[in-house]
Amino acid sequence: MNHPSLFNDFLNETVNLNDTRVKDLETSIEAIKNAVRASDWQPHLNGWMAHGSWAxxxxxxxxxxxxxxxxxIVFVEHVDGWSAATYIDELYRAFRANPTYKEMVNRSSHCVTVSYANDKKIDVAPCLTNRTNALEVCNRTADQFEQTEPKQYTEWLVQKNGYSGKNSFRKVTRLVKYLRDIKGRFTCSSVLLTxxxxxxxxEADQGSADFADTATSLKTVLGRLDDELQKHATKPTVANPFLKSEDFAATWTEEQYTNFRDKIHTYREWIDDAYGEQDRSESIAKWRRVFDDEFAKGVAAEEGxxxxxxxxxxxxxxLAEASQFTGDLVDAIKRFGARVLPVSFDKKPYMEAPKWKSSGQNVAVVMRADLHGSKYGTQxxxxxxxxxxxxxxYWLHFKAVTSxxxxxxxxDYKVMWRVTNTDEDAANHNQLRGxxxxxxxxxxRWESLQYRGVxxxxxxxxxxxxxxxxxxxxxxxVMIE
Incomplete structure (x- = not known):
C-alpha cells in the first residue's frame, strides 16, 4: 500500500528540515554575505549562489x-598572482579578522566553513568567473583550479524534478538520504546519491503513473537504481551530466560500492514488499522496517x-446482545467469547516486520504456554x-515445538519471539512493544503478566x-485481567 497521508506526515514531521531552521539558515547566509562584502578580501564579487542540498x-x-x-558559492574575478590556495587562505583570514566569525571558521580543500555549534555548518566556496573561459573552484590542498558547472547541474536537477511531477524527485531524494543516515549501512555522498x-x-516520465505519489515514486526510482547497479559488478563512473570529466564516484572504494549495491538491492526488496502488501497494518509494519519506527509513529501508537x-x-x-455493553475488550471476551475479535486483530501496524528472508518452507510451529509463579520457576x-x-x-513460559x-x-535453529502488547494499560506504560x-x-521465552488487555x-x-x-x-x- 502507498499510504499517501502517512508519507506526507513522515516527510513533514521527521525528514524535512523544519521551517524554523531554514529561515535561520537564510538569516545566517545573509549575515555571511554582508561580512564578506565588508571585509578586505581582495577579489571583486560577481554574485552568490546557493549550492548542494539546500539549493x-x-x-x-x-x-x-x-x-x-x-x-x-561566491563568484569572484581573478586576482593577478593569486593561486588557488590563496583564495581560500585569504577568505579564511578575512573571516578570522571579523569578531563575530573569528572562532567559528576553519579551512578545508575547497572552502571556508562557518560552524554554528549544534546547529549547522555553512561552506563558503570561491568560484572564479574569468580566469579562463570556464567556471573554476579552488582546490587548496592541491593548489589547483578545477572546472565546475554548478548552475547547469542545479538546473538539471530542477528539470528532473519537473519530469517526475509533484516534487517527487526531491521527496524521493530526501527519503533515500534519510534511509542512508538512519540505517548507517552504506556510504554515499549527497552529490553522488542525488x-x-x-x-x-x-523526460518520458512526465505524467507517468510510476510517479503517482511519493511511495510509488520511491518504488519506481529505487527499482530502476537497483536494476542499473546490478548491471555493474564493479564501480561505474557517475559523471557530472554537464562536466563529463568530473566523476562523482571517484572517491568511492570498490568495497564501498559493492556494499552500496547490496544494500540498495535489499531496500528495493523491502520497499516492493511494503508497497505490494494489501493488509494495511502489515504494510505499515513493512514500511517501518524500511524507515524504522518514526514512520507512522503516531498512528501506530494510537491504534495500539x-x-x-x-x-x-x-x-x-x-452483535444485537452487545448493543448496551459498557465494558472493555477483556470484559467483552469473557462475556461474548472470542468471536468479538476479528481475524485482523493479530496484525498491528507497530509490529516489527521480519528482517529474515523466507526459506520457502512452511514448517508447522506449535506454541505451548505454561503458567509459573515466578520467572524460571521449576514448578x-x-x-x-x-x-x-x-x-x-504471574509468568508465562513459552515453547515452540513441531507438530x-x-x-x-x-x-540448528533459533526461535525469535515477537511480543506485541495492546490497549491503554500497556500504552500508558510505553510498553506496546511489537x-x-x-x-x-x-x-x-519467559514473559511476565502485567498489563490488562489482549x-x-x-x-x-x-x-x-x-x-x-x-x-x-x-x-x-494472552488475556490479562
Missing part, C-alpha cells in the same frame, strides 16, 4: 538532531492504545490456553545455516 531542496533534518550542512537518483528519471475502544464500538453495532501452575483469563503477577511435539534443536525478542538457551506472542523459527525463516506459529493471544 536542490533535498536537504533533510539531521537524524541525530545535530548539525546540517549548507553550501554557498546524481544517481537523477539519472533514473527522464485504542484497541478496546475501537473493537467495542464495532461489535456493539454488529508450573498449569498449561495455559489462548484467551484464558489470567491474573497479573509432533518435538523441540527445535538450538544447535519487536523481536531473543530466546533462552533452549529457544524458549496481547500477542509469535514464534519465528530460523535455520541458522542460512538465516532464513522455515516456519512461524499462529499468534498466541
Amino acid at each position: 536542490h531542496q533535498t536537504i533533510i533534518k539531521p537524524v541525530d538532531n545535530g548539525e546540517f550542512d549548507a553550501d554557498l 546524481t544517481l537518483l537523477g539519472y533514473m528519471i527522464s 492504545k485504542s484497541v478496546s475502544k475501537a473493537l467495542v464500538a464495532s461489535f456493539r453495532t454488529t 508450573k501452575v498449569r498449561a495455559v490456553q489462548p484467551l484464558e483469563p489470567l491474573q497479573p503477577g 509432533t511435539g518435538l523441540p527445535f534443536d538450538p544447535s 519487536g523481536f525478542e531473543k530466546p533462552e538457551s533452549d529457544n524458549s 496481547h500477542l506472542v509469535e514464534a519465528f523459527v530460523i535455520k541458522k545455516r542460512d538465516d532464513k525463516i522455515i516456519g512461524k506459529s499462529p499468534a498466541f493471544r
Whole structure:
C-alpha cells in the first residue's frame, strides 16, 4: 500500500528540515554575505549562489538532531598572482579578522566553513568567473583550479524534478538520504546519491503513473537504481551530466560500492514488499522496517492504545446482545467469547516486520504456554490456553515445538519471539512493544503478566545455516485481567 497521508506526515514531521531552521539558515547566509562584502578580501564579487542540498531542496533534518550542512558559492574575478590556495587562505583570514566569525571558521580543500555549534555548518566556496573561459573552484590542498558547472547541474536537477511531477524527485531524494543516515549501512555522498537518483528519471516520465505519489515514486526510482547497479559488478563512473570529466564516484572504494549495491538491492526488496502488501497494518509494519519506527509513529501508537475502544464500538453495532455493553475488550471476551475479535486483530501496524528472508518452507510451529509463579520457576501452575483469563503477577513460559511435539534443536535453529502488547494499560506504560525478542538457551521465552488487555506472542523459527525463516506459529493471544 502507498499510504499517501502517512508519507506526507513522515516527510513533514521527521525528514524535512523544519521551517524554523531554514529561515535561520537564510538569516545566517545573509549575515555571511554582508561580512564578506565588508571585509578586505581582495577579489571583486560577481554574485552568490546557493549550492548542494539546500539549493536542490533535498536537504533533510539531521537524524541525530545535530548539525546540517549548507553550501554557498561566491563568484569572484581573478586576482593577478593569486593561486588557488590563496583564495581560500585569504577568505579564511578575512573571516578570522571579523569578531563575530573569528572562532567559528576553519579551512578545508575547497572552502571556508562557518560552524554554528549544534546547529549547522555553512561552506563558503570561491568560484572564479574569468580566469579562463570556464567556471573554476579552488582546490587548496592541491593548489589547483578545477572546472565546475554548478548552475547547469542545479538546473538539471530542477528539470528532473519537473519530469517526475509533484516534487517527487526531491521527496524521493530526501527519503533515500534519510534511509542512508538512519540505517548507517552504506556510504554515499549527497552529490553522488542525488546524481544517481537523477539519472533514473527522464523526460518520458512526465505524467507517468510510476510517479503517482511519493511511495510509488520511491518504488519506481529505487527499482530502476537497483536494476542499473546490478548491471555493474564493479564501480561505474557517475559523471557530472554537464562536466563529463568530473566523476562523482571517484572517491568511492570498490568495497564501498559493492556494499552500496547490496544494500540498495535489499531496500528495493523491502520497499516492493511494503508497497505490494494489501493488509494495511502489515504494510505499515513493512514500511517501518524500511524507515524504522518514526514512520507512522503516531498512528501506530494510537491504534495500539485504542484497541478496546475501537473493537467495542464495532461489535456493539454488529452483535444485537452487545448493543448496551459498557465494558472493555477483556470484559467483552469473557462475556461474548472470542468471536468479538476479528481475524485482523493479530496484525498491528507497530509490529516489527521480519528482517529474515523466507526459506520457502512452511514448517508447522506449535506454541505451548505454561503458567509459573515466578520467572524460571521449576514448578508450573498449569498449561495455559489462548484467551484464558489470567491474573497479573504471574509468568508465562513459552515453547515452540513441531507438530509432533518435538523441540527445535538450538544447535540448528533459533526461535525469535515477537511480543506485541495492546490497549491503554500497556500504552500508558510505553510498553506496546511489537519487536523481536531473543530466546533462552533452549529457544524458549519467559514473559511476565502485567498489563490488562489482549496481547500477542509469535514464534519465528530460523535455520541458522542460512538465516532464513522455515516456519512461524499462529499468534498466541494472552488475556490479562
